[in-house]
Amino acid sequence: MRKYWVFVGGGIGLGLCFIALLLVGTYSAAAGIAGASGAVGLVKGAVPARYQPLVEKWGNLCPAINPALLAAQLYQESGWNPRAQSHAAAQGIAQFIPGTWASHGIDGDNDGDRDVWDPADAIPSAASYDCELAGYVKKVPGDATDNMLAAYNAGAYRVIRAGGVPAISETQNYVKIIRSLEKSFAKPVGRVQPSQQAAGAIYFAQKKLGTPYLWGGNGTAEQGGRFDCSGLTQAAYRTVDIELPRVANDQYNAGPHPSRDELLPGDLVFFSDDLNNSRAIRHVGLYVGGGYMINAPFTGAVIRFDKIDTPDYFGATRVTKDGAAALPTELPES
Numbered sequence: 024m025r026k027y028w029v030f031v032g033g034g035i036g037l038g039l040c041f042i043a044l045l046l047v048g049t050y051s052a053a054a055g056i057a058g059a060s061g062a063v064g065l066v067k068g069a070v071p072a073r074y075q076p077l078v079e080k081w082g083n084l085c086p087a088i089n090p091a092l093l094a095a096q097l098y099q100e101s102g103w104n105p106r107a108q109s110h111a112a113a114q115g116i117a118q119f120i121p122g123t124w125a126s127h128g129i130d131g132d133n134d135g136d137r138d139v140w141d142p143a144d145a146i147p148s149a150a151s152y153d154c155e156l157a158g159y160v161k162k163v164p165g166d167a168t169d170n171m172l173a174a175y176n177a178g179a180y181r182v183i184r185a186g187g188v189p190a191i192s193e194t195q196n197y198v199k200i201i202r203s204l205e206k207s208f209a210k211p212v213g214r215v216q217p218s219q220q221a222a223g224a225i226y227f228a229q230k231k232l233g234t235p236y237l238w239g240g241n242g243t244a245e246q247g248g249r250f251d252c253s254g255l256t257q258a259a260y261r262t263v264d265i266e267l268p269r270v271a272n273d274q275y276n277a278g279p280h281p282s283r284d285e286l287l288p289g290d291l292v293f294f295s296d297d298l299n300n301s302r303a304i305r306h307v308g309l310y311v312g313g314g315y316m317i318n319a320p321f322t323g324a325v326i327r328f329d330k331i332d333t334p335d336y337f338g339a340t341r342v343t344k345d346g347a348a349a350l351p352t353e354l355p356e357s
Contacts, residue, residue: 087157221289
């Protein structure tokens with residue numbers, strides 16, 4: 024439920040005209056936007072504040088990794104849960120199995136022990152293990168980071184024998200997932216590429232203007248076609264063949280993050296009481312331009328336009344199909 028600072032009223036008919044004007048030229052306005060290469064940093068708030076110094080420090084341990092890549096691995100493994108434990112007995116924020124931890128765990132905080140449950144040991148150990156694998160496959164042709172990730176999944180021998188990422192679907196998918204998630208943790212260098220699915224998502228959302236809010240609403244017939252905030256954005260992107268997670272804070276990782284002055288219609292915009300932790304996000308809307316979003320705000324309200332420039336504005340995500348597909352669907356439990 025979002026704490027609202029500004030309410031924007033207006034008729035649905037006026038709203039539809041407003042949207043139509045915003046959509047005209049969406050792609051032409053975005054023409055010429057291109058990414059740029061450069062050093063990889065972390066986008067603000069994507070990594071929980073308590074872990075960000077560790078990820079920034081150890082994510083630069085060797086050339087094959089960077090802080091955003093390390094963050095992507097940790098998020099995919101545990102969702103930042105330091106007490107996570109899988110059915111396969113993988114443990115902690117980095118999900119080391121006991122045998123691997125015994126061989127590759129390090130005392131990252133120099134306190135005299137190696138504790139798989141302590142992020143101050145587990146995060147450095149994850150980076151150290153990545154770099155160790157990168158060293159094993161450093162002479163293999165191709166992208167050094169892709170080869171390292173493939174070695175993480177399939178073993179260094181298979182990467183060496185294949186001369187690159189082996190033709191194993193699980194391994195190829197793992198490499199793609201982590202490289203896609205990496206973009207959702209990386210601070211963009213230059214402008215973020217525009218979305219080709221944005222207009223379709225907005226078209227869906229605009230048709231829902233005036234629909235009463237329902238906590239937990241997914242728009243089903245049994246629910247009277249009503250939505251909550253993340254149910255609306257999930258349904259909007261489902262119409263353009265992109266499957267978002269159900270929860271707002273997971274939707275944040277479905278693509279790269281444009282700055283406030285680079286927002287385009289179709290971007291997801293997020294709100295939180297903790298502006299340093301994406302896991303604390305509690306509300307999401309669909310940006311339509313001009314500083315406004317379509318959103319399902321709270322019980323007793325209807326789907327409507329609201330301003331995004333409020334004290335609890337967290338940031339934005341430009342949804343991509345690969346980014347959404349890379350998000351973990353089942354994380355280990357505490």
